[in-house]
Amino acid sequence: MLDDLLKLIKNSPRWAQSRLARRLGFAVDEPAEEDPEPETTDHESLWTKLRVSGAQPPVRSGHASVVVNGMMYVFGGYNDGNCHFDLYAFDLTHHHWTKLENKGVVSPDGRASHAWCASADETKLYLFGGSGPHWGQTNMGKLLQFTLATQKWSVVTTAGTHPPPGYGQSMVAIGSKLYLFGGTSGHVYVNDLFIFDQVTATWSCAAATGTKPSPRYKHQAVVSGNDMYIIGGGLYDPPKGPIDMYKFDALSSHWTKVECVGDLPRSRIAHSVVLHTTSSGKATFLMFGGRDETGTRLNELSSLDLATSTWVRLSEDAKAPDARDFHTGVMWESAMYVFGGSNGIERNSDVHRLALAFEPSTLLVLAVQAVQSQLRSNKALQMQYRESYLPLELRTAVQSLNPDVTIASNDQWFPLPDANRAKQKVHPHAFCS
Known part of the structure; x- marks a missing residue:
């Protein structure tokens, strides 16, 4: 055989x-x-709009997505004056949607622009913040968790210095801790970093050194090793000029502004950034979409080589998703998946897959x-x-x-x-x- x-x-x-x-x-x-x-070359790519099956979510923007074991979990979002409180799972292999039914008694309120991440052991999904449709008037500040094994929501009982209610924050997991950065109350934008210790269930405000990012919301936070990178974001409108990036070393609790070179993308908010690591260990950020300081929605695709801090504007692809913001992007098996978002006129619920041509076939x-x-x-x-x-x-x-x-x-x-x-x-x- x-x-x-x-x-x-x-x-x-x-x-x-x-x-x-x-x-x-x-x-x-x-x-x-x-x-x-x-x-x-390292800059070739191929976009495909996926044909999906199952219970496809209604159109939305301002939702959040995270990947665990080949499943993209999507929670919340906004459309037509309402905020969703539903949770969907998208099988990235079979392209099949499933609406997950809450098997517990606790249920999150509908929200958008919330923070959403998986625990490092990928057994739980954490939800913090977000706002109802009256932005800034219905901000949320409880930490909730969805346990994948039981498919139950629960409110996490916490102690310590709690982050304020708000929306537009980012949240990532490094080891046993969650790192929550930035956000807004709707009137005040912050650049505080709060750390949640999952072992002690305690919040603390990080006493970090170095040059930390300016206040912002709807930035992107991506983890590589023990480092958290903050890419872009801003106030309601992003600042003029090229996009900025900061690195937080979780081991030393130190901020560094990353000085990038190359074809720097313009500043933006509500974009998506994912980490792609090749079989040889090369780490690259891929960034798609967002909205610039003029209010223009983008469908640009750029990559950043983490080793050299060099940005490259990737060639345009006729099959690329339409320009959009407030969408989500996730990475799985050498492909980036973009879901939902808004073009400023209407929202959608399509899924686009970016297959990376430079990853050699196994x-x-x-x-x-x-x-x-x-x-x-x-x-x-x-x-x-x-x-x-x-x-x-x-x-x-x-x-x-x-x-x-x-x-x-x-x-x-x-x-x-x-x-x-x-x-x-x-x-x-x-x-x-």
Whole structure:
């Protein structure tokens, strides 16, 4: 079986033309007739608007999203004079929406522009702040948690120096602590950093050193190692000029203004920033959208190399999402996902996927491509594997190859009689034995 799979891989045109195949010294049975694919650069990308299934959320902006184990959890948001209090889960592999029903007695109030993050152990989702539709008049200041195992909300009983109610803050987890920065009451903008110790359930206001960011809201906070980065944000309108960035070292409790170079993006609020780390360890921020000081919504895509603090404006893509702000962006398996937001006239609930072309395909993905091609053209192989079930690893890889493929169509590669389908067990190494 392994020999057959290797033959399929070797005969795959993409594998035959890849630099990795040549570097590893694989002999190709027959040279490819067509020209090799052009070499990609670090700045190539591909946007796709996903076709989704399930209970898709109503349109919204000002919501918040976080990823845990391949699921994007979306809470709250605003539309048409109302703030949502619903919680949805989007399966990033199968592109399926599920509305989660609260199994407890505590339920959060509807809100937008709140802070939302997962605990470091990814067992709980934390919610703080936000405002109802009358901005600044219904600010919220309780810390709530949603336990993923039980699907129950609860109010966290806390002690210490509590952050004030407000909205537009950011919140991230580093180890056993949550870091809440910035925000506004609707009248006053702050640059305080509050730390919540999950072990002692105690809030404290950080006594940090260094140069901390100016007061702001609707910035982005991203964690890399023990460092929290604050990117952009501002008052109701962002400041003029290029975007700024600050780093907070959680170990030393020290702020540093990061002096960036390159093609600096303009300042903005209500944008999205995600961290992408390649297999070689290179860390890059990807930033999309937002609103600049003129009130213009953006659909720019920029990247920042963390090692050199260099910004690059990525080439425009005709398939990029429309210009928007108050959307969310998350990162999962070398792809950025953008959900919802507003273009200033209307809101949406679409999901766009940015596949990073500079991330080299794994052998698993190459194998899937070869198997997919061979099965479609070879009836004998189709019969040989008729009683097999596509393993989870390959289903996931197939999904990454084609965002429009649903899990149902993946299963149809290897159709099982209805009587046997329920009894069939998935063997995780079916293609490796």
